[in-house]
Amino acid sequence: MAANFHKDLQAGKLGEEVFAKLFVGLRKTDGRKGDFEQPNTGAKIELKTDMYGMQKTPNFFIERYSSVEVGSPGGPWQAAQHGCEYFVYWYAADSTGFVWRTADLVRQLDAIIGQLKPVEVRNRRWTTVGFKVPRSALIPLATFNAKELTDASGTIIDWGFAGTTYIAGTLTAKRNL
Numbered sequence: 001m002a003a004n005f006h007k008d009l010q011a012g013k014l015g016e017e018v019f020a021k022l023f024v025g026l027r028k029t030d031g032r033k034g035d036f037e038q039p040n041t042g043a044k045i046e047l048k049t050d051m052y053g054m055q056k057t058p059n060f061f062i063e064r065y066s067s068v069e070v071g072s073p074g075g076p077w078q079a080a081q082h083g084c085e086y087f088v089y090w091y092a093a094d095s096t097g098f099v100w101r102t103a104d105l106v107r108q109l110d111a112i113i114g115q116l117k118p119v120e121v122r123n124r125r126w127t128t129v130g131f132k133v134p135r136s137a138l139i140p141l142a143t144f145n146a147k148e149l150t151d152a153s154g155t156i157i158d159w160g161f162a163g164t165t166y167i168a169g170t171l172t173a174k175r176n177l
Contacts, residue, residue: 029044063078066078108137
């Protein structure tokens, strides 16, 4: 599979803009070691954006290595290395995201990744390796958010959530952002 780095970077930046409008309580970072920060606690958030709709595939694409040639971690492993407390997988076309504690997500992925086939994404100078991980294997892990990040009205505390629903770790935003 071939990748277009600049196209992927633009998609990520667009996803960050939309996400920032949805979570008005978060502060945008420089993106080097996380994409957002919760101002009151300093908790860092890494955002992964896909521009296609969820109906395209029942899987998340989780990057394991940004560059297999040098062994640099990608996705949640990189987020963990950068001290990101939360990892968010955002489907921009559906305005739907999944939120996990990064450490819990990495543990779950490490437990199941050996059962999955690696997918290589070749760039001009490096090869990224990731996995198609069934959403069904990771959605239950996101349920911690129902108690930890929500109050009685269903609003995410401290993130300034401006959406309408949030169920079992899945958040669905207003379509008119």
